[in-house]
Amino acid sequence: MNSGNKHTLTAFDEEMDTIRGLISEMGARAEQAVAGSMKALLENDEKLAKKVRQEDVIIDQLETDVEKLVVRTIALRAPMADDLRELVAAMKMSAVIERIGDYAKNIAKRVGQLGTSEFLQHNKGIAKMGDITVEMVRKSMEAYAKRDIDMAIAVTRRDNDVDQLYKDLFVDFIGFIAKHPASATEVAHLLFISKNLERIGDHSTTCAGMIYFTETGENLPDD
Numbered sequence: 001m002n003s004g005n006k007h008t009l010t011a012f013d014e015e016m017d018t019i020r021g022l023i024s025e026m027g028a029r030a031e032q033a034v035a036g037s038m039k040a041l042l043e044n045d046e047k048l049a050k051k052v053r054q055e056d057v058i059i060d061q062l063e064t065d066v067e068k069l070v071v072r073t074i075a076l077r078a079p080m081a082d083d084l085r086e087l088v089a090a091m092k093m094s095a096v097i098e099r100i101g102d103y104a105k106n107i108a109k110r111v112g113q114l115g116t117s118e119f120l121q122h123n124k125g126i127a128k129m130g131d132i133t134v135e136m137v138r139k140s141m142e143a144y145a146k147r148d149i150d151m152a153i154a155v156t157r158r159d160n161d162v163d164q165l166y167k168d169l170f171v172d173f174i175g176f177i178a179k180h181p182a183s184a185t186e187v188a189h190l191l192f193i194s195k196n197l198e199r200i201g202d203h204s205t206t207c208a209g210m211i212y213f214t215e216t217g218e219n220l221p222d223d
Contacts, residue, residue: 015073016083019066019090020145026062026097027141027207033059033104034137034200038130040111041193042120049111052104059101066094085217089210093144096203096210100137103196103203110189118183119176119190125169126190129197132162136204143208149215152208156220162201169194 033052040049070091073079079087120126136158143151173187209220 012073012077012079012083015069015077016086019069019073019087022062022066022069023090023093023097024141024145026059026066026094026101027137027144029055029059029062030097030100030104031134031137031141033101034107034130035134037104037107037111038127038134040108041114042127042130044111044114046112049108052108056101056105059098063094063098067091082217086214089214093207093210096206100200100203103200106196107193110193114186114189118180119173119187123169123172123176125165125172126194126197129162129165129169129194129201132158132165133197133200133204136162136201140204140207140211143211147211147215149212152211153220155208156205159201159205162198166194166198 033056036048036052039045040052070087074084074087077083136155139151139158140155142148143155170191173191177184177187212218212220
């Protein structure tokens with residue numbers, strides 16, 4: 001390999017490392033946003049909710065940075081096979097992680113409108129959904145960092161638990177409104193929040209699928 005090729009390879013490797021670092025930072029911030037929004041919800045902490053909302057712009061900017069760098073790298077380096085697949089997956093993942101941040105922000109927006117929720121006092125389903133989705137975001141990003149397809153597959157299986165919790169909560173919401181008609185607005189907010197959590201689970205699964213695709217060149221198999 002001549003010195004020119006060595007220089008090009010080194011520059012390409014540095015760009016790939018930068019992209020991986022940006023994705024990891026996005027994932028860490030998205031995890032913090034989901035955890036923060038749920039803590040704000042369960043503790044009625046409007047200050048924390050505001051912080052989550054304000055910091056979403058950082059995730060948005062990181063997505064833009066990833067997209068620009070991926071496009072630049074493809075244009076200048078003309079990567080092939082595995083490298084190209086990783087770059088395409090990284091750009092898709094950045095968009096998915098950005099949406100996770102948006103869902104966390106949406107949850108945080110409801111904190112001030114909800115106040116102290118009677119429903120949350122006796123039903124722990126939303127709190128459990130929050131715990132699982134935070135875990136899914138964290139594990140999907142850990143799988144990305146380690147290039148671990150088994151961990152990615154495990155993330156997708158956890159999504160079944162989130163889906164079941166959402167279905168159970170929906171039934172509980174209806175029953176709660178029947179007994180407490182005046183709480184309809186409160187329950188509407190909580191239904192919105194639980195749907196956002198369900199979507200975070202779906203998006204974490206999508207990230208896991210991108211990791212599997214990056215490492216194998218194949219789509220994640222259905223259970």
